[in-house]
Amino acid sequence: MERLLIYSMKYLLKNIIFILIFLLLLVDKINAKYIFISEISHKSIELTTNDSLIIDPGQKNKTKWYSVKPILREYDNFTNYTYEPITYHVKFYEKVKQLCFLPGKLKPGTYYFSSETSSLSNNKTFETIKPIHLQHEHVIQLIVRESDTYLDYLKELFNTPFILPPRYISKYGHQTDLRVGSDCAELAIYGKRRQGHNLKYLGPKRIYEYLDQTSTLEPGDIIHFGEQVSVFYKDISNPGVLDKEDLLIQSYGNTVYITTFENCGFYNRRYRTFKWKEKYK
Numbered sequence: 001m002e003r004l005l006i007y008s009m010k011y012l013l014k015n016i017i018f019i020l021i022f023l024l025l026l027v028d029k030i031n032a033k034y035i036f037i038s039e040i041s042h043k044s045i046e047l048t049t050n051d052s053l054i055i056d057p058g059q060k061n062k063t064k065w066y067s068v069k070p071i072l073r074e075y076d077n078f079t080n081y082t083y084e085p086i087t088y089h090v091k092f093y094e095k096v097k098q099l100c101f102l103p104g105k106l107k108p109g110t111y112y113f114s115s116e117t118s119s120l121s122n123n124k125t126f127e128t129i130k131p132i133h134l135q136h137e138h139v140i141q142l143i144v145r146e147s148d149t150y151l152d153y154l155k156e157l158f159n160t161p162f163i164l165p166p167r168y169i170s171k172y173g174h175q176t177d178l179r180v181g182s183d184c185a186e187l188a189i190y191g192k193r194r195q196g197h198n199l200k201y202l203g204p205k206r207i208y209e210y211l212d213q214t215s216t217l218e219p220g221d222i223i224h225f226g227e228q229v230s231v232f233y234k235d236i237s238n239p240g241v242l243d244k245e246d247l248l249i250q251s252y253g254n255t256v257y258i259t260t261f262e263n264c265g266f267y268n269r270r271y272r273t274f275k276w277k278e279k280y281k
Helices: 002-030 150-157 184-194
Strands: 033-036 044-048 053-056 063-070 074-076 086-096 099-101 109-115 125-128 139-145 162-164 211-213 222-224 229-234 247-252 255-260 272-276
Touching: 033 044, 086 109, 109 150, 139 150, 150 184, 150 229, 150 247, 150 255, 184 229, 184 247
Parallel strands: 033 053, 044 139, 074 162
Antiparallel strands: 053 099, 063 086, 063 109, 086 125, 109 139, 211 272, 222 229, 222 272, 229 247, 247 255
């Protein structure tokens, strides 16, 4: 009898937990942003990691949704001052009536989704220099960040490739503003532009115009290796001093990522440290 009572209590507790989780998910869905795909301005949506979003294709039946991801590698815009097309891979995501994102489902970064009505749905890979969310119907760019700080704006460029250097695309805009891709200095400047500062993209040789040299580091400061620029992300050991365990965020090699100073690729190089000028803070 006692065992039966214990079993019954465990079963009841499991059901209560299940109901509570269901209710929490239901509340998130009720409070979610609800958007028809045809209503999305410029085909971009900004979210925080705590937001909920429902995208309705405007169809009664279930719709096939696809994720579209750039191949993360270095793209050469330097040779002959040309644009190297970005390669994208299209993959089936899920078949649902509405595309639903609940809090925590997406990490910071840039994502692309398309519905089966998109012209991309029949492709596996394709190349283009143009921003795909502005070029193709029913392709959505989701821009996800944790909050509105400088460092969180930088993480919007996670999942985007390294372009050397990113350039302005006629009729569309700069490749970094469009989140097509970035290089080291353009990543650092992008965060300030997202904060509302009217800074031009200058590259690592001219970014000094926005900086003042410093000997004490804080998150958001600039580590300048000459041809490479990284952003100081987190102080791990000695406060204010750049140690091998400290974290940097940088665009280098293939994409934007967070790394230790020791593993950033420039550990044994000479460097200088800078803060943003007061008017850009």
